[in-house]
Amino acid sequence: xxxxxxxxxxxxxxxxxxxxxxxxxxxxxxxxxxxxxxxxxxxxxxxxxxxxxxxxxxxxxxxxxxxxxxxxxxxxxxxxxxxxxxxxxxxxxxxxxxxxxxxxxxxxxxxxxxxxxxxxxxxxxxxxxxxxxxxxxxxxxxxxxxxxxxxxxxxxxxxxxxxxxxxxxxxxxxxxxxxxxxxxxxxxxxxxxxxxxxxxxxxxxxxx
Amino acid sequence: xxxxxxxxxxxxxxxxxxxxxxxxxxxxxxxxxxxxxxxxxxxxxxxxxxxxxxxxxxxxxxxxxxxxxxxxxxxxxxxxxxxxxxxxxxxxxxxxxxxxxxxxxxxxxxxxxxxxxxxxxxxxxxxxxxxxxxxxxxxxxxxxxxxxxxxxxxxxxxxxxxxxxxxxxxxxxxxxxxxxxxxxxxxxxxxxxxxxxxxxxxxxxxxx
Amino acid sequence: xxxxxxxxxxxxxxxxxxxxxxxxxxxxxxxxxxxxxxxxxxxxxxxxxxxxxxxxxxxxxxxxxxxxxxxxxxxxxxxxxxxxxxxxxxxxxxxxxxxxxxxxxxxxxxxxxxxxxxxxxxxxxxxxxxxxxxxxxxxxxxxxxxxxxxxxxxxxxxxxxxxxxxxxxxxxxxxxxxxxxxxxxxxxxxxxxxxxxxxxxxxxxxxx
Amino acid sequence: xxxxxxxxxxxxxxxxxxxxxxxxxxxxxxxxxxxxxxxxxxxxxxxxxxxxxxxxxxxxxxxxxxxxxxxxxxxxxxxxxxxxxxxxxxxxxxxxxxxxxxxxxxxxxxxxxxxxxxxxxxxxxxxxxxxxxxxxxxxxxxxxxxxxxxxxxxxxxxxxxxxxxxxxxxxxxxxxxxxxxxxxxxxxxxxxxxxxxxxxxxxxxxxx
DNA sequence: AATGAATGAGGATTCATTCAT
DNA sequence: GATGAATGAATCCTCATTCAT
Numbered sequence: 105x106x107x108x109x110x111x112x113x114x115x116x117x118x119x120x121x122x123x124x125x126x127x128x129x130x131x132x133x134x135x136x137x138x139x140x141x142x143x144x145x146x147x148x149x150x151x152x153x154x155x156x157x158x159x160x161x162x163x164x165x166x167x168x169x170x171x172x173x174x175x176x177x178x179x180x181x182x183x184x185x186x187x188x189x190x191x192x193x194x195x196x197x198x199x200x201x202x203x204x205x206x207x208x209x210x211x212x213x214x215x216x217x218x219x220x221x222x223x224x225x226x227x228x229x230x231x232x233x234x235x236x237x238x239x240x241x242x243x244x245x246x247x248x249x250x251x252x253x254x255x256x257x258x259x260x261x262x263x264x265x266x267x268x269x270x271x272x273x274x275x276x277x278x279x280x281x282x283x284x285x286x287x288x289x290x291x292x293x294x295x296x297x298x299x300x301x302x303x304x305x306x307x308x309x310x311x312x
Numbered sequence: 313x314x315x316x317x318x319x320x321x322x323x324x325x326x327x328x329x330x331x332x333x334x335x336x337x338x339x340x341x342x343x344x345x346x347x348x349x350x351x352x353x354x355x356x357x358x359x360x361x362x363x364x365x366x367x368x369x370x371x372x373x374x375x376x377x378x379x380x381x382x383x384x385x386x387x388x389x390x391x392x393x394x395x396x397x398x399x400x401x402x403x404x405x406x407x408x409x410x411x412x413x414x415x416x417x418x419x420x421x422x423x424x425x426x427x428x429x430x431x432x433x434x435x436x437x438x439x440x441x442x443x444x445x446x447x448x449x450x451x452x453x454x455x456x457x458x459x460x461x462x463x464x465x466x467x468x469x470x471x472x473x474x475x476x477x478x479x480x481x482x483x484x485x486x487x488x489x490x491x492x493x494x495x496x497x498x499x500x501x502x503x504x505x506x507x508x509x510x511x512x513x514x515x516x517x518x519x520x
Numbered sequence: 521x522x523x524x525x526x527x528x529x530x531x532x533x534x535x536x537x538x539x540x541x542x543x544x545x546x547x548x549x550x551x552x553x554x555x556x557x558x559x560x561x562x563x564x565x566x567x568x569x570x571x572x573x574x575x576x577x578x579x580x581x582x583x584x585x586x587x588x589x590x591x592x593x594x595x596x597x598x599x600x601x602x603x604x605x606x607x608x609x610x611x612x613x614x615x616x617x618x619x620x621x622x623x624x625x626x627x628x629x630x631x632x633x634x635x636x637x638x639x640x641x642x643x644x645x646x647x648x649x650x651x652x653x654x655x656x657x658x659x660x661x662x663x664x665x666x667x668x669x670x671x672x673x674x675x676x677x678x679x680x681x682x683x684x685x686x687x688x689x690x691x692x693x694x695x696x697x698x699x700x701x702x703x704x705x706x707x708x709x710x711x712x713x714x715x716x717x718x719x720x721x722x723x724x725x726x727x728x
Numbered sequence: 729x730x731x732x733x734x735x736x737x738x739x740x741x742x743x744x745x746x747x748x749x750x751x752x753x754x755x756x757x758x759x760x761x762x763x764x765x766x767x768x769x770x771x772x773x774x775x776x777x778x779x780x781x782x783x784x785x786x787x788x789x790x791x792x793x794x795x796x797x798x799x800x801x802x803x804x805x806x807x808x809x810x811x812x813x814x815x816x817x818x819x820x821x822x823x824x825x826x827x828x829x830x831x832x833x834x835x836x837x838x839x840x841x842x843x844x845x846x847x848x849x850x851x852x853x854x855x856x857x858x859x860x861x862x863x864x865x866x867x868x869x870x871x872x873x874x875x876x877x878x879x880x881x882x883x884x885x886x887x888x889x890x891x892x893x894x895x896x897x898x899x900x901x902x903x904x905x906x907x908x909x910x911x912x913x914x915x916x917x918x919x920x921x922x923x924x925x926x927x928x929x930x931x932x933x934x935x936x
Numbered sequence: 937a938a939t940g941a942a943t944g945a946g947g948a949t950t951c952a953t954t955c956a957t
Numbered sequence: 958g959a960t961g962a963a964t965g966a967a968t969c970c971t972c973a974t975t976c977a978t
Contacts, residue, residue, distance in 0.1 A: 281486015
């Protein structure tokens with residue numbers, strides 16, 4: 105009849121505690137993809153399904169909706185931090201990594217707007233007052249710190265000379281990152297950096 | 313058959329058909345504000361409530377979610393068109409109007425992303441394919457045409473010399489427009505234009 | 521923009537009191553067609569639109585949902601009454617008219633079920649108790665009386681000998697009247713009469 | 729993002745996954761009763777309430793309106809199939825079971841009309857074209873097959889000798905099944921069979 | 937530790953009915 | 958008398974979150 109939850113269905117064996125870490129990773133990966141395709145408002149159930157786990161597992165690892173988004177984000181930020189911490193790190197090189205994440209991850213763009221609100225102008229209270237989740241703010245700060253660390257000590261021509269401007273520039277590029285395909289989005293991102301007169305290294309994920 | 317209200321209950325006054333035009337305007341105004349505060353995904357019921365009308369009125373005037381957003385948008389675009397068509401219109405002046413709308417209207421920012429996807433990375437089909445609503449595309453083109461018309465015939469230093477770059481610049485500024493208050497958002501918008509080396513006139517709505 | 525009720529639309533001139541009767545007739549005709557195509561639950565607004573009048577007119581003529589259905593019905597019943605009252609009326613002839621209405625009018629079939637409930641098993645109160653609208657019951661009785669009047673005084677072989685059985689037979693035929701097209705429905709109605717061993721005259725509306 | 733219940737409010741007990749099968753059965757049972765009393769158009773919420781489950785459960789088990797109706801139906805048809813498959817099955821005996829379902833289940837009556845249209849004259853498209861759901865058609869065929877299997881090999885007097893006529897007869901009886909109480913409906917069903925000259929066994933649900 | 941069923945609030949949408957004009 | 962806009966209750970449906978197993 106209806107091929108629905110009659111519950112005499114087979115239960116996909118409890119793969120035991122060992123799977124926990126793997127599940128977490130699978131969830132984050134699934135979330136990244138789902139976010140990229142369906143936006144940050146995609147149903148959590150879809151993420152769990154794509155990760156191949158039950159809804160409960162998602163909640164075990166991530167207490168609320170923001171937690172999972174933050175986890176995706178955390179990966180993004182961590183890679184930027186690592187790129188920045190790397191031996192011969194240059195601003196251009198790090199911005200290449202930043203650009204990669206802007207192009208690939210909707211969550212990352214969301215972060216840049218996190219000190220304003222979750223969504224672009226998004227607010228929560230009935231009164232319209234804004235609030236930011238501590239975690240997002242924390243990540244935002246880590247990101248800023250990483251980027252700031254790459255700024256040359258003195259001022260150089262053609263490079264924003266204050267970290268404020270640098271953060272602003274990143275937000276601006278994020279605004280340019282529109283388009284159906286990653287290729288198109290990358291093309292626009294690079295055009296945006298060019299318009300700002302800022303040199304960017306190869307657009308790539310950071311692999312230590 | 314269907315048993316509906318029939319209510320002998322008190323009805324909150326039917327202001328009559330004369331209110332129609334007024335209601336429509338109220339809805340658009342309410343939508344503009346709600347969008348600004350709560351984002352484009354705000355519940356329609358909230359818009360109706362703010363406009364002081366019943367849910368049904370909203371649906372009568374705007375058959376679907378996009379229709380109301382487009383109406384807000386249309387006002388935005390129209391003002392830009394008018395500013396551009398104005399006698400002594402300058403690029404800087406028009407960009408001031410554009411900036412005003414970027415700062416005030418979430419819908420307007422959404423438009424800039426409309427030729428890429430409805431939301432930022434938002435997709436609709438299960439397959440992740442993107443689609444754009446014809447209306448949004450139309451408005452997007454009107455906006456671009458208006459802006460293009462303001463470009464100087466020759467190239468001037470410090471001004472993007474292709475309309476593609478100009479549109480890109482607007483998208484970039486839109487990325488910078490973050491923040492809890494209009495003031496903060498305007499501050500950031502102006503900083504963004506400055507970073508691009510583009511001069512902007514007074515940030516103001518266009519009143520013929 | 522939206523080509524919707526901005527209310528500066530032209531108002532279709534008030535055609536004056538003379539139109540009242542015409543409007544009523546138009547409504548009944550529209551209802552008959554709408555019912556046939558969309559069932560008895562079709563929105564009233566659709567009926568009004570098809571009749572080319574405002575919603576208010578519908579309510580002026582018919583205070584509630586049942587009133588309009590009953591009006592359609594009344595026409596059906598009246599034709600049967602007239603056919604039965606006709607000079608050389610025979611049972612077979614009248615049943616031909618009855619069949620015509622069964623085939624053409626969803627409302628008429630509904631009537632046959634009216635002493636049970638509006639819909640088939642339909643009930644209204646939360647308690648599941650049934651009630652029938654007085655008007656429908658009245659029509660039902662008129663219909664029965666008309667039919668009874670055609671019964672031969674004595675019993676004839678092959679003809680139901682009680683009016684109860686005759687009414688039952690009509691209900692049974694109504695159950696057979698299924699199908700996408702009037703033709704198909706008529707075919708089935710005739711087959712049903714045949715199965716009952718009851719002779720039916722030509723299937724036709726009654727025109728005096 | 730979306731601010732959902734989160735409710736610290738008391739939750740009316742989650743009876744756990746074990747309840748799934750029971751819930752499904754409860755829903756089908758509730759639907760059967762609700763349909764019988766309020767017709768096939770009864771609000772789904774009422775079914776869920778009667779079954780003592782949340783709205784969501786209904787949607788989990790039955791993705792759409794037709795699914796639940798079909799489930800009720802499936803039970804009806806299955807019982808008829810079983811009665812027909814039974815050792816000493818006779819046509820009269822099976823028709824007794826059929827009659828039981830006609831008397832008890834509005835959904836079952838609906839089925840008989842399914843190869844014509846969903847509702848009686850009900851249509852879906854604006855164009856008035858009819859369509860039947862595959863599932864309903866499937867069930868309709870199973871029912872017909874089961875009944876056909878009970879027909880005697882040769883022709884016997886007083887029994888329809890073609891399966892077409894038999895199906896027509898069932899539809900006709902369904903038309904007779906009107907009335908506020910099951911008792912009244914059963915009385916009329918039996919009278920209908922009598923009028924057709926068809927012998928029917930005891931009216932009863934089939935219990936293996 | 938995992939599973940996925942259950943819950944129910946919330947948002948979307950429709951339509952009977954009223955009523956200002 | 959007619960018009961059709963306005964109202965809002967009711968229904969549909971989705972999905973965040975909890976929790977029995």
